Structure formats: C-alpha cells, structure tokens
Amino acid sequence: MTITQDMVTIPRKLPEGGKVNLVGLTRDQLRDTLIDAGTPEAQAKMRTGQVWQWIYQKGVRDFATMTNLAKDYRALLSENFVIELPELVSRNVSADGTRKYLVRIAGGHEVETVYIPEESRGTLCISSQVGCTLTCSFCHTGTQKLVRNLTAGEIVGQVMLARDDLGEWPAPGRAPKVETRLLSNVVLMGMGEPLYNFENVRDAMKIVMDGEGISLSRRRITLSTSGVVPEIARTAEEIGCMLAVSFHATTDAVRDKLVPINRKWNIAELLDALREYPRLSNSERITFEYVMLKGVNDSDADARRLVNLIRGIPAKINLIPFNEWPGAPYERSDWERIESFADIVHKAGYASPIRTPRGEDIMAACGQLKSASERARKSRAQIAAESGLA
Ligand code: SAH
Ligand code: SF4
Numbered sequence: 001m002t003i004t005q006d007m008v009t010i011p012r013k014l015p016e017g018g019k020v021n022l023v024g025l026t027r028d029q030l031r032d033t034l035i036d037a038g039t040p041e042a043q044a045k046m047r048t049g050q051v052w053q054w055i056y057q058k059g060v061r062d063f064a065t066m067t068n069l070a071k072d073y074r075a076l077l078s079e080n081f082v083i084e085l086p087e088l089v090s091r092n093v094s095a096d097g098t099r100k101y102l103v104r105i106a107g108g109h110e111v112e113t114v115y116i117p118e119e120s121r122g123t124l125c126i127s128s129q130v131g132c133t134l135t136c137s138f139c140h141t142g143t144q145k146l147v148r149n150l151t152a153g154e155i156v157g158q159v160m161l162a163r164d165d166l167g168e169w170p171a172p173g174r175a176p177k178v179e180t181r182l183l184s185n186v187v188l189m190g191m192g193e194p195l196y197n198f199e200n201v202r203d204a205m206k207i208v209m210d211g212e213g214i215s216l217s218r219r220r221i222t223l224s225t226s227g228v229v230p231e232i233a234r235t236a237e238e239i240g241c242m243l244a245v246s247f248h249a250t251t252d253a254v255r256d257k258l259v260p261i262n263r264k265w266n267i268a269e270l271l272d273a274l275r276e277y278p279r280l281s282n283s284e285r286i287t288f289e290y291v292m293l294k295g296v297n298d299s300d301a302d303a304r305r306l307v308n309l310i311r312g313i314p315a316k317i318n319l320i321p322f323n324e325w326p327g328a329p330y331e332r333s334d335w336e337r338i339e340s341f342a343d344i345v346h347k348a349g350y351a352s353p354i355r356t357p358r359g360e361d362i363m364a365a366c367g368q369l370k371s372a373s374e375r376a377r378k379s380r381a382q383i384a385a386e387s388g389l390a
Pocket of ligand 2: 132
C-alpha cells in the first residue's frame, strides 16, 4: 500500500499583496496577528472579539463597514489585512435541490462542496484536501493523483461561501437568524481524509463552532474518517464532534482491498479506538458508513458479522448504495439485497438508514467528488493494483 504524505504545503496566512488573510485564524492567532499590526495589547481581546463577530457572525468582508471600530483602526486593518474566501467557480443545482459548488483555492486547485437540503435541516458536505492520499478502490476521489491539504481558511471558507449563496448572513444591523437554519449541519465527507489534515480541520471546526460566530453545535458536525486510528482519540479531545467511520467490510481480507488503510490499522485496532470515542468526546453514537457493493460486502453473513463486531458500541449504520462512476470496478448492490442487509442490522437493534442518493444528476453524490480540472488520472489498472484487486 502506498500512503504518501508528500503534499505541497503552503503558508497558513496567504499574503495577497503583502496582506494577511484573517479567515481561518483561530481566536489566539487572530489576537496575535492584530497585535503584530499595532493593536495595543490592552485592547487586543476586545478588538479580536469585534473583528471576529464582523467576519463570522455578520459575514462582512470590508473593514470599512465595521462601524463599531474607530476610522483610523479600520484603516490600519485594511492596510494590513484582507478577509478573503476561496473563489466560487461554478454552482450546479440538482433537480432535487442539492447544490454542488466548485471552489478554486490558491495554486489554482479545485475542490467540491455540496449542499443537501432536507425537510428539517440543511447539510453542507465539505472537503479537507484536494484529492486524497488514500486509494479506496470504490472511491472516485482516491483516483485523483494530486493532493494538497486545505488550509483552515479554505475549509471554513467553504462554509462561508455556502452561507453567501444561501443568503444566510443577517441583514446589516440585524441579529443573527434564530429560526431553522438553511445550513444547519456540516459533514467532513467531501474530498480528502480529514484526519490526515488534523490541525487545519480542527482549527476550522473550532471557528465554525464558536458561539460568537457561525455557532454550529459540535453535535451538528460530523467528521468521517477511513480509520486513521492514532488520530481518533485526539479528534474526541480536541474537536469533540460526531464521528463517522468508513467501515465498509466485515473481514480484514475484504477491508484490506476496499479501504487499504486497513493494512496499517486493522478492524480490531479500529474498533478499539471507536469504543473509546463516545466517552472521550461525550457524544452519543458513532455512525458506521457501509457502502453496498454487489457481491463484495453485501451478504446476510456480512450483516450478521457486522453487528457482532460492533456490539457494545453505540452506533448507527448508514448504508450507502454505491455511487457508480465511469471505470469503477464495482456495481451497486440490488435494492432487495440492501433491504435484507438493513433488516438484519435493524433487528439487532441498530438504526440502519439507507442513504438516498442525492444530486446524482450533477455528480454530487458521496465519493464522486473529484475536480474535473485535475486531468491527471490513475488508470483502472493502477487503482486495481494499489487496492490489491489485481
Ligand atoms: N475520507 C473520508 C471522508 C470522505 S468520503 C472517509 O473515507 O471517510 C465520505 C464517504 O463516502 C465515505 O464513507 C466513503 O467511503 C464514501 N464513498 C466514497 N466513494 C463512494 C462511492 N463511490 N459510493 C458511495 N460511497 C462512497
Ligand atoms: Fe480518501 Fe475517503 Fe475516498 Fe478513501 S473513501 S480514497 S479515504 S476520500
């Protein structure tokens, strides 16, 4: 298995004409940055709070409109800083209301962000990396060669772009909206393995959770990992969000092929880490994601093995009908098969929702995210070889 981490790193602060972008700085970093630019230390805490609220609660991008700051302080801010989001390249709206955003980040790379409206909530699926260093054999993103970690600003920037598009910032002079939000949940289920970009993901989620800003509760944020075992306890302690795990198989032999990181941390080691998660993060249950692949992992015996493996872990099993992509080496399980699998899991006492594929007409579904601009593509043979399917 090749798990490479030779990613291009770019500075956290993006100097634009010498100016520092404030988006993505943690509160402490923002405070230090304001002091560096000449804010007196005695005022730093207050100024940090004010600027923070303008950026994350009110969605303001222009220092000139920060009316509770003195004119000369506003001038100092605009001389030194910018409030910049990644660039929105395009927006596709599916027949079912799903919106897919193509977002360009520094260096000209592109990532995808997907907004999924539902009756009682709206979920934004965000990316944490361009591409992914892992090579899960059923995942389109895994076929993309180029990888770079997103900065915290680029991660929180996706949430801010979506709020722009949904018109979700309060009108000037108005309090933040309290009614049901259009963007009420965030899932780290787009491109990339979030736990291979831990610090930036953590900082971005801290910003999204901050009560004086976007203010999403940690229970409304779900991080999905393929199983980076050493970072799981840290996720509980330092982020405290909900956890989803790409389980997908019930034997190491099959999981080795589907989710090659299993060769590094196998099912037993993964389950040990997951058992500890609810206690460490004070969260209720873990979501087990299980992609349904015809004839590979979808038998009744698999369903029974699955419930035996996870016994004792508060869990929900999310069954994901495989989203096919051109050249994929698998097929989606038949509907009756998925239902039979769901039934066994359900009878064992676990919620087993079958995820309705959304946004398929715009290629916005799980695992289909892959930027069209990244032409470099692994061949089918290469995917098969790397996943041990050959
Ligand atoms: N890298 C992380 C998060 C991104 S993938 C992870 O692997 O968990 C989000 C979810 O979509 C994962 O459960 C992933 O296994 C699943 N997925 C990937 N490709 C898919 C496909 N073609 N069809 C259905 N689900 C897929
Ligand atoms: Fe990466 Fe997740 Fe896709 Fe695996 S499923 S290749 S970890 S994005």
